[in-house]
Amino acid sequence: MLINKDHRERAIIFDRDGVINDVILRGETISSPRSFAEFQVRDDFVQLYEQIDPQFFSIFVVSNQPDVARGLLPKSELDRMSAAMLERFAFSRISCCEHDDLADCVCRKPKPGMIKSILDDFGFEPENALIVGDSWKDILAGKAAGVRTVYLRRAYNEKDMNCMPDLKIDRLVQLLPIMKDML
Ligand SMILES: [Mg+2]
Ligand SMILES: [Zn+2]
Numbered sequence: 001m002l003i004n005k006d007h008r009e010r011a012i013i014f015d016r017d018g019v020i021n022d023v024i025l026r027g028e029t030i031s032s033p034r035s036f037a038e039f040q041v042r043d044d045f046v047q048l049y050e051q052i053d054p055q056f057f058s059i060f061v062v063s064n065q066p067d068v069a070r071g072l073l074p075k076s077e078l079d080r081m082s083a084a085m086l087e088r089f090a091f092s093r094i095s096c097c098e099h100d101d102l103a104d105c106v107c108r109k110p111k112p113g114m115i116k117s118i119l120d121d122f123g124f125e126p127e128n129a130l131i132v133g134d135s136w137k138d139i140l141a142g143k144a145a146g147v148r149t150v151y152l153r154r155a156y157n158e159k160d161m162n163c164m165p166d167l168k169i170d171r172l173v174q175l176l177p178i179m180k181d182m183l
Pocket of ligand 2: 098099
């Protein structure tokens with residue numbers, strides 16, 4: 001399925017947990033929502049989203065959700081989260097890897113499978129796509145797919161900073177000028 005794209009259309013690919021929605025603290029461990037009730041969309045994401053011009057940008061989500069394979073997150077709950085996002089936001093696709101490391105799949109970030117599928121299926125050149133994430137896995141996946149990489153600093157991820165992203169930002173709205181430069 002190759003769709004002819006307007007030459008100015010670009011792909012913005014978001015990691016999910018910690019970017020679109022809040023991470024969940026379980027004891028000392030940063031975790032992700034394991035029920036729909038724990039899924040809270042972040043205000044800073046909404047503020048950014050409202051300023052993205054859909055005429056120029058298609059928006060995608062790529063998310064590792066290994067808690068499905070681990071039996072900690074019912075797939076039905078994950079699907080509810082995705083449905084809620086699609087209801088609220090004009091995302092072109094939400095991709096979730098539901099595997100654990102043991103499955104050795106091609107989709108689990110830092111592998112680039114989910115990003116490559118987006119580029120192939122929607123007809124984007126890698127240089128016209130950008131991933132933003134709060135984990136080194138997002139950055140390495142983006143690099144492996146050849147897209148631009150933006151690392152979002154959060155209070156909990158300082159030790160992750162050696163993944164060599166193209167850019168680092170402290171606030172999501174800082175993406176807007178970066179996106180403008182892609183056009
Ligand atoms: Mg994340
Ligand atoms: Zn996978």
